[in-house]
Amino acid sequence: GYAKLDHHRVLRSGFGETVFCQGKPDPYLVEIYKRFYDRDGEVLGTRASKEQFELVRSIVPEVQYDPISGILKVERPGKEKKGCIAVCTGGTADIPVAEEAAQTAEYFGCYVDRIYDVGVAGIHRLLSQRERIAKANCIIAVAGMEGALGTVIAGLAESPVIAVPTSVGYGASFHGLSALLTMLNSCANGISVVNIDNGYGAGYLATQINRLAVK
Amino acid sequence: GYAKLDHHRVLRSGFGETVFCQGKPDPYLVEIYKRFYDRDGEVLGTRASKEQFELVRSIVPEVQYDPISGILKVERPGKEKKGCIAVCTGGTADIPVAEEAAQTAEYFGCYVDRIYDVGVAGIHRLLSQRERIAKANCIIAVAGMEGALGTVIAGLAESPVIAVPTSVGYGASFHGLSALLTMLNSCANGISVVNIDNGYGAGYLATQINRLAVK
Amino acid sequence: GYAKLDHHRVLRSGFGETVFCQGKPDPYLVEIYKRFYDRDGEVLGTRASKEQFELVRSIVPEVQYDPISGILKVERPGKEKKGCIAVCTGGTADIPVAEEAAQTAEYFGCYVDRIYDVGVAGIHRLLSQRERIAKANCIIAVAGMEGALGTVIAGLAESPVIAVPTSVGYGASFHGLSALLTMLNSCANGISVVNIDNGYGAGYLATQINRLAVK
Amino acid sequence: GYAKLDHHRVLRSGFGETVFCQGKPDPYLVEIYKRFYDRDGEVLGTRASKEQFELVRSIVPEVQYDPISGILKVERPGKEKKGCIAVCTGGTADIPVAEEAAQTAEYFGCYVDRIYDVGVAGIHRLLSQRERIAKANCIIAVAGMEGALGTVIAGLAESPVIAVPTSVGYGASFHGLSALLTMLNSCANGISVVNIDNGYGAGYLATQINRLAVK
Amino acid sequence: GYAKLDHHRVLRSGFGETVFCQGKPDPYLVEIYKRFYDRDGEVLGTRASKEQFELVRSIVPEVQYDPISGILKVERPGKEKKGCIAVCTGGTADIPVAEEAAQTAEYFGCYVDRIYDVGVAGIHRLLSQRERIAKANCIIAVAGMEGALGTVIAGLAESPVIAVPTSVGYGASFHGLSALLTMLNSCANGISVVNIDNGYGAGYLATQINRLAVK
Amino acid sequence: GYAKLDHHRVLRSGFGETVFCQGKPDPYLVEIYKRFYDRDGEVLGTRASKEQFELVRSIVPEVQYDPISGILKVERPGKEKKGCIAVCTGGTADIPVAEEAAQTAEYFGCYVDRIYDVGVAGIHRLLSQRERIAKANCIIAVAGMEGALGTVIAGLAESPVIAVPTSVGYGASFHGLSALLTMLNSCANGISVVNIDNGYGAGYLATQINRLAVK
Amino acid sequence: GYAKLDHHRVLRSGFGETVFCQGKPDPYLVEIYKRFYDRDGEVLGTRASKEQFELVRSIVPEVQYDPISGILKVERPGKEKKGCIAVCTGGTADIPVAEEAAQTAEYFGCYVDRIYDVGVAGIHRLLSQRERIAKANCIIAVAGMEGALGTVIAGLAESPVIAVPTSVGYGASFHGLSALLTMLNSCANGISVVNIDNGYGAGYLATQINRLAVK
Amino acid sequence: GYAKLDHHRVLRSGFGETVFCQGKPDPYLVEIYKRFYDRDGEVLGTRASKEQFELVRSIVPEVQYDPISGILKVERPGKEKKGCIAVCTGGTADIPVAEEAAQTAEYFGCYVDRIYDVGVAGIHRLLSQRERIAKANCIIAVAGMEGALGTVIAGLAESPVIAVPTSVGYGASFHGLSALLTMLNSCANGISVVNIDNGYGAGYLATQINRLAVK
């Protein structure tokens, strides 16, 4: 096949390769998913549609699908979840991206604490969760529209904050651009940013950081 | 002269005409400032440079200049300051714009409460000022970079919030664009936005709202 | 459930919480709508589709739906409508956004005067409505394309103007960006701006201002 | 010399070539200006600085310079000014661009009526000039910031309107982009747009239109 | 009805009101179309879909529809077509916009000469049409992608050129933005620009210019 | 003074407050710098000019200034530098931003390994440094223009990568926007981004991560 | 017909005319395709849909269609493939654009070497193909998201590199803008860029370059 | 020193390393320039200021400086200039960028034919140079403002065209963005684009292509 699989990756980085399902033609998706599965015994797929789930299930019957996050995975049972990553969202509409982040981190062996719907327009909601936030080695802040959640959290917590802008909003949100710029311009310390809606990237990076802490 | 003065304006709107000094050629500035002064006995000028101050002072010796805000005014003494407008800033760099807003509102007869350097990256600074904010008929929130101040205030207060993005920042702040978008996408209720660095516009609008409340 | 409802909000701000329906997964929408209804006896929903109306009606049979504005509400009868808010549009295509604003303000207890299709390309249409505009405590100006309506109204009226850019237009309107920039750069005094198509936000803010005037 | 002069242009189009002075290295400017002068006996230069004026005057002593518009010209005396072009501005800061347009049209033999400082934030100023506007064969509307002047004029007049956005403004005016977009999205009929600050282009085009009318 | 019809328009401007069909809800469209028809005996509609055609035909059976341009009209027979407007396109994909312009000008009584598929990538195609272009009182240049057609024509012709950028293209054409910027920055003289895909606006303006020439 | 100092910050986060010098009016800068110095015995200032250095030195004679990075600091002697942070640049023009990052991390107690001028246009330069990169707990990748350095490093290393876009470049680099977008769209895993030229932010965040590893 | 076919093109440039199928109305497509076929005995069509394939096949039964690239062609058999063009992609999602480029170059008589899925996030994949790259007269680098492939290749190879940004990606990839900017800002030498997704343009240009080398 | 020189480059690519002078701190510039000079006996520097020229001359007295192009070079005498590259500009203001391209190509051993001031607004100027254009192995088209020159040339010539957008213009030229987009969207075949004002890059790439032809 055309795709060049990266056989040494698990050894090199401690992470298996992930299948980005969105937009992959059916035969490519099936071939790649199957090869990873045969090689590693487990696979993480992201941004899968329901149709892709059914397609893959016809070849790999034990595959599991979460329609909220689009995660399509086979996971080895009995993984220990170590350390702590907090995943926070501004609103309920940000939950799909947050779940992509949370389930990615769990797949790679992290303990995740979900703190959803704590947007800064009602600041008491966030303040009442301060203790849970303080316990995390890394915090993922997922927010759309104005995207100010990361800044307020970074101001409260000592741990690194990964901000994920989402495309939630309308009009001058420009499909996540507003939240992205807000996060890049954060006047708090200890915050960095990934691409709009990139829950996977945030979960991966948080895992790296969490591993450093629990190592 | 080319400029068409608006003689009925005070009667129509309850506000005198203001002189936007920035970029006005010297002879125009002097002529307009003098005409307003002769007609009304007081004048509000904004965005004046030190050179413009000295130029106008040579014709109108009683003129007063504030180099922080750029306000260049002659004000009738003994004005009563009514009601209450709170003017808040995220950082110290936002103070020039905040002062333009505050002094505009004072010139038009409002009482102003200044609450500066209460940005959301250290949320306790803002929370400790809740009572002062709650007393205002209208709140002006001035912030650059990420611009999230207005949202948090609007979530805490019952009164209308006017958000003023500032051009403070660098890189992806894009001269105030980031703060502007943040404010337009606020997920709080009861907030609207004026142009980047437009302290004057915010002060004027807050005056209109404050007058409705004290009338 | 994941969503954190804001139980003290009515007490704190004098406004109940609103349900932003657009994009909410069906089970979330139904659960939230029902909970608000049970708690408050009335609910305001915005940006609902016809399908969402039918879904909610199966649980809350007295719910009412306006397909033009997308408002999905249960409203306690006999509310007194106080003060006066004028809602103006440039064209007929702006009416859906204007109705979101108008019905929001009415739901929160304001009297609303609708002045539609008075765009500045035929200025006599607006000039013939000057008396109605002069009576309002607050004016909402809804316009797409060039978006100049707010400026002309703010020049005619003494009351604060809330400008709502709409996504009406094509080509270089860039989905409302042109109207948004026009409104932010208004050379009139006493005008501020909300997000593109944000009729709800304008109606809410106008209510706050109108309450100050009638209090 | 590197520059390729266009010797047949006057014959072909009825207009001589113009020298765009801004940014031209001194030797090029002098050489080109002198060559045009020797060939045609008159020359129109635009966007010249005071230094360029003095440089050219040392070679062509009869050259005349207007520091407001930047026009640097030698004009044959006794030209008849035909037809009528109205040049309108929103504010006094737009006058430099308006003068570039007006003097260009005059140079090419048109009668120009200047109607300055009639911006739409005080609509009565424009309405009181309706008769002058109605007499023009073509109207040039010069405005920055929100740029709505052209639309209101096009709604009042029968003749074609050329809208010239200016870079006057700050913040979200984005150096004339806001005015440009407003003008492109005009909901009036009979209006077209030239580049930001392009008074020359508007004056040239208006001359073409005016010639058709008086021919 | 909400819409405010403009009864004096024909008298004032010499043009009837046009119906912009796109996006109009069915009942509004039918009511407005019918009212214009009853008042004037003819109507010009633009940007109509096939469904809108069928809807209007059920009320106004003599209505005619052109699926290429989207023009939906009833036209009084025997109109004399005066003067000359040339309508040029860069490619075949620009023809729908060109036809909107051409049929608008014809409806308002102009003679139109169509010169299609003469884009500048094969310059001989345009050069071989120089004589037809030279005969027009006004030239409409319709082009997408790079949009250079208007400049080359303006350099060849003496008459005013109205450039219409189209949304034809992909990638960095950004839905017509590239062509729009090209046209605004034309280094030719005697050219102005209307909104992306705005054939109607170009046809209307060309009519005004052509009338000046034939009057 | 207006500024609200954050006295509990060291306790809360383990970091002292930093003075962002750029744009601070002289009296504010001196007052704030002195107050921090008196309280903490050491201070980190960023983005200071030579003039600001001289100003502060007149009050705090032991202050040290690095003209490359703009760091203006008083540092307690004998700090132990723990762990390892690698700071890499694409070219020599990126060194000022890299030094801001490196010196920030050193000030906060980290060991820093500088790997400069290893841009991807000559990939062997980077490949020959693989072992040094592999030893770091966190890698800061500083690059302008195309900004691809972070991706290649993230593909080689196991540790988290913080990408810092710089404003180095011209034309379509748009003052760092190109590098910023490249980094946000990285197809590598384990990478996040801070604002354009924000070396301080990267150094701070890297310190947090490095502390987790050495704790 | 409206379209002006370019009969001398093959003679002038050594290339036949190509049919850009996307968006062409059915009757135009069929007419143009047939005319080219009758004149030249072979035709290259690009960006064809499956429906267009079936339509054309009903008239030209020997037409061949590749659903990945959208190429719809009739090709004279027995063409010799000369020289060497390498076509590289960053990922599998870029293959459709790469195939448009590769098949275009093959149609015009070039030998093509496909090197797919060698993106810079796993640099060893590219390094292991250095010898194949070194053999090409011209290299086409096709990549989306961050788009850094072209730079690394240009740094490794002596031959000219044509970079093709693709619209593959999401969020801040802005439909290919990120990759486009990366490529324009390449800090390598010997690289130029074509429009987003423009495989055809890259294949054509590579053919011109390859012909110079083999001539 | 920090900079990592690329000693194998001449062998690998047939080109020496070039010094990009703009923005290099004085000590770095001198060190790098001297090292290249000592190693290779000749050096090409680009974008040098007059001050940098004087600085380098104090160390390398035989260095030569062209203030138009900013080229600062020591060149071995008696180089043979092979093949042919045509360098064309739209106007005289584009000459500095064109000279950067031309002198780069000459330095690397190409014969260059300069064809300046042949912009498409006066198409006869370009058409009269067709024969010179036809003789080149590669054509560089340098243009600002609308940037259409490359398309017209690519339509006339068989050889590859490298288009260089320049930052010449004002207003909606957006510092070269307009010309850049025009060139990327060219509807001609056989054209690619480099960064705004990147004459060096065009000259380098043209050299690679010309070498293939003369080899």
Ligand SMILES: Nc1ncnc2c1ncn2[C@@H]1O[C@H](COP(=O)(O)O)[C@@H](O)[C@H]1O
């Ligand atoms: N049409 C609207 N546009 C913007 N914000 C809205 C709109 N309708 C409701 N909201 C806000 O959205 C909140 C509810 O958001 P959610 O929790 O996502 O349902 C409400 O409390 C309002 O603040």
Ligand SMILES: Nc1ncnc2c1ncn2[C@@H]1O[C@H](COP(=O)(O)O)[C@@H](O)[C@H]1O
């Ligand atoms: N102010 C202006 N803005 C835009 N174009 C101008 C202006 N003044 C002159 N021009 C055009 O620039 C051409 C001269 O350009 P150049 O050859 O660079 O001097 C003239 O023939 C006009 O077409």
Ligand SMILES: Nc1ncnc2c1ncn2[C@@H]1O[C@H](COP(=O)(O)O)[C@@H](O)[C@H]1O
């Ligand atoms: N170079 C820098 N870039 C971004 N933020 C900085 C920088 N240096 C300091 N800061 C932040 O700015 C805060 C001080 O801002 P201020 O109160 O305006 O002095 C510090 O506490 C840091 O969070």
Ligand SMILES: Nc1ncnc2c1ncn2[C@@H]1O[C@H](COP(=O)(O)O)[C@@H](O)[C@H]1O
């Ligand atoms: N995929 C493509 N992308 C860009 N341009 C193309 C493509 N395919 C063909 N072309 C160009 O489009 C021309 C045909 O355009 P048209 O006359 O609209 O069919 C061809 O001669 C090529 O120059």
Ligand SMILES: [Mg+2]
């Ligand atoms: Mg923190």
Ligand SMILES: [Mg+2]
């Ligand atoms: Mg509130």
Ligand SMILES: [Mg+2]
């Ligand atoms: Mg007003």
Ligand SMILES: [Mg+2]
């Ligand atoms: Mg009109």
Ligand SMILES: [Mg+2]
């Ligand atoms: Mg012309």
Ligand SMILES: [Mg+2]
């Ligand atoms: Mg990695």
Ligand SMILES: [Mg+2]
């Ligand atoms: Mg190379």
Ligand SMILES: [Mg+2]
């Ligand atoms: Mg060609």
